[in-house]
Amino acid sequence: METNKHSREIEMKYTSFLLPILGAIILSGCSDWHLRGVVDGEEVSFSAYVSFSRANRVGRAVNNALSSRGAVLLGSKSIADFSIEILNERFERRVLSIDPVSGKVRELELRLNCEIMVRDKEGLLIVPRQTLRLTRDYFFDELSAEFTTNQREILENDLAADAATSIILRLDPKKKKVSK
Numbered sequence: 001m002e003t004n005k006h007s008r009e010i011e012m013k014y015t016s017f018l019l020p021i022l023g024a025i026i027l028s029g030c031s032d033w034h035l036r037g038v039v040d041g042e043e044v045s046f047s048a049y050v051s052f053s054r055a056n057r058v059g060r061a062v063n064n065a066l067s068s069r070g071a072v073l074l075g076s077k078s079i080a081d082f083s084i085e086i087l088n089e090r091f092e093r094r095v096l097s098i099d100p101v102s103g104k105v106r107e108l109e110l111r112l113n114c115e116i117m118v119r120d121k122e123g124l125l126i127v128p129r130q131t132l133r134l135t136r137d138y139f140f141d142e143l144s145a146e147f148t149t150n151q152r153e154i155l156e157n158d159l160a161a162d163a164a165t166s167i168i169l170r171l172d173p174k175k176k177k178v179s180k
Contacts, residue, residue: 094108109135
């Protein structure tokens with residue numbers, strides 16, 4: 001009887017040890033599985049010129065995303081495979097909910113609108129002028145001293161990075177041109 005109890009204890013120890021390892025092996029076998037926000041994106045093999053005089057955050061995010069994916073950033077649009085124009089960006093905040101007891105803001109929505117246009121080296125439109133709209137909701141933590149301008153900047157930079165990814169995904173060297 002005691003041997004049976006002892007063997008069950010050993011079995012439980014091995015099971016509790018091996019089960020997480022087995023789970024990790026199974027997840028690593030899924031080729032597209034990754035932690036959220038870890039994948040940098042696919043490598044690209046083209047050159048680009050990025051213009052963003054009125055859209056600093058999105059422009060810098062596009063430059064960073066292109067560089068991290070292996071694109072060559074050029075200072076002249078005449079020799080670049082793509083000329084990306086980020087015409088403007090606008091961040092907006094909107095209150096979504098208010099705490100009924102304290103009257104303080106509980107949930108906010110942060111929106112980014114930015115206009116883009118992309119041409120190839122011949123000047124043909126690859127992506128006609130369009131507005132990208134990204135939205136993110138977040139809860140306001142009134143107890144956190146850090147949740148001020150710093151947190152807002154982080155969220156705006158995240159939205160700009162998402163916009164940059166969206167722009168890069170529109171770039172396909174084999175894509176049919178729209179027009180001059």
